[in-house]
Amino acid sequence: MSNWSHRHVLDLAAFSLEDFAIVLELAQRFRLMPVAGARKLPALQGRLMTSLFFEPSTRTRSSFELAAKRLSADVQSFAPSSSSLSKGESLLDTARTYVAMGADLLVVRHRCAGVPQGLAEDLDRAGARVAVLNAGDGLHSHPSQGLLDLFTLARHFSPQAPTPAALRGKRVVIVGDVLHSRVARSNLWALTACGAEVVLCGPPTLLPEAFAAFVAAPPPGQAADPVAVRGAVRIERSLEAALPGADAVMTLRLQKERMHEHLLTGLESYHAQFGLSRQRLALCGQPVPVLHPGPVNRGVEMTGELLDAPELSLVDEQVRNGIPVRMALLYLLAGGVTAA
Ligand code: NCD
Numbered sequence: 001m002s003n004w005s006h007r008h009v010l011d012l013a014a015f016s017l018e019d020f021a022i023v024l025e026l027a028q029r030f031r032l033m034p035v036a037g038a039r040k041l042p043a044l045q046g047r048l049m050t051s052l053f054f055e056p057s058t059r060t061r062s063s064f065e066l067a068a069k070r071l072s073a074d075v076q077s078f079a080p081s082s083s084s085l086s087k088g089e090s091l092l093d094t095a096r097t098y099v100a101m102g103a104d105l106l107v108v109r110h111r112c113a114g115v116p117q118g119l120a121e122d123l124d125r126a127g128a129r130v131a132v133l134n135a136g137d138g139l140h141s142h143p144s145q146g147l148l149d150l151f152t153l154a155r156h157f158s159p160q161a162p163t164p165a166a167l168r169g170k171r172v173v174i175v176g177d178v179l180h181s182r183v184a185r186s187n188l189w190a191l192t193a194c195g196a197e198v199v200l201c202g203p204p205t206l207l208p209e210a211f212a213a214f215v216a217a218p219p220p221g222q223a224a225d226p227v228a229v230r231g232a233v234r235i236e237r238s239l240e241a242a243l244p245g246a247d248a249v250m251t252l253r254l255q256k257e258r259m260h261e262h263l264l265t266g267l268e269s270y271h272a273q274f275g276l277s278r279q280r281l282a283l284c285g286q287p288v289p290v291l292h293p294g295p296v297n298r299g300v301e302m303t304g305e306l307l308d309a310p311e312l313s314l315v316d317e318q319v320r321n322g323i324p325v326r327m328a329l330l331y332l333l334a335g336g337v338t339a340a
Contacts (some may be wrong), residue, residue: 278312
């Protein structure tokens with residue numbers, strides 16, 4: 001892992017093709033571990049991972065905690081509602097408190113974009129030897145989800161060698177509420193880096209035209225794109241136009257909490273136009289897998305029948321793969337902290 005250079009994992013826009021390859025290779029090793037008979041490794045014994053979740057989570061938090069335990073790290077988690085935040089303590093001071101207790105890895109989720117990065121910069125300036133992992137910040141980024149989606153697709157296309165090359169030339173359709181999705185943004189960086197073509201599909205209110213150029217330039221603050229040639233991004237407004245020729249389809253949670261913004265006429269008409277079903281999927285022209293980051297609104301983004309169809313739905317597989325992918329990230333970052 002000598003070429004791994006990141007002290008923190010904040011955004012996949014900063015990942016080179018080699019970074020993706022390193023994570024996938026390590027994730028595959030961890031994924032095969034139970035087959036080899038060992039469920040737990042001593043790699044991070046004595047290290048402390050603290051999860052700071054300022055926003056709800058079912059999968060991401062449990063998955064990070066389990067990943068840390070599988071590597072024998074100690075795990076501590078912070079509950080914002082019962083903490084001193086309600087007494088006015090700043091976010092940075094809260095994080096510093098956990099660093100003072102010995103945290104080596106801080107896993108941070110916040111509803112505001114940029115919070116994990118801001119914390120990482122402040123902690124670096126303060127000389128804290130801690131790695132920050134972004135577990136989802138606002139609409140901005142969800143790197144571990146993007147990586148587990150990438151790993152799931154790579155394993156699907158190439159079970160024996162799930163490397164970035166498994167994605168080259170594949171067409172992945174992402175359907176739904178792209179505008180409000182940090183998962184879609186992270187997937188755009190990951191998939192195009194590996195040479196996949198991404199077709200985005202949704203109504204203009206949830207998928208503005210500007211997304212066609214999303215990966216065209218590095219994000220603000222990043223000098224250059226670490227990837228020389230990226231796969232193309234295209235927008236289609238109907239599933240009939242988007243699905244033919246697809247190799248995989250990913251659908252995103254429709255954020256019902258945003259319905260007050262009048263971005264849609266209704267859930268039924270959304271399902272009629274953009275909901276996936278076994279019949280709809282047949283438009284791809286071949287049997288293709290469906291992915292969803294969860295939580296799923298059954299009968300909205302996809303039918304319950306499709307979600308439960310073992311030969312087509314990779315949703316449980318995504319959850320399973322989240323653990324080895326997060327083990328890989330924790331392992332790489334904890335290694336980086338020792339080396340520093
Ligand atoms: C997503 C998230 O919170 O960004 N879920 C997840 O982490 N698997 C997607 C969502 O909430 O829609």
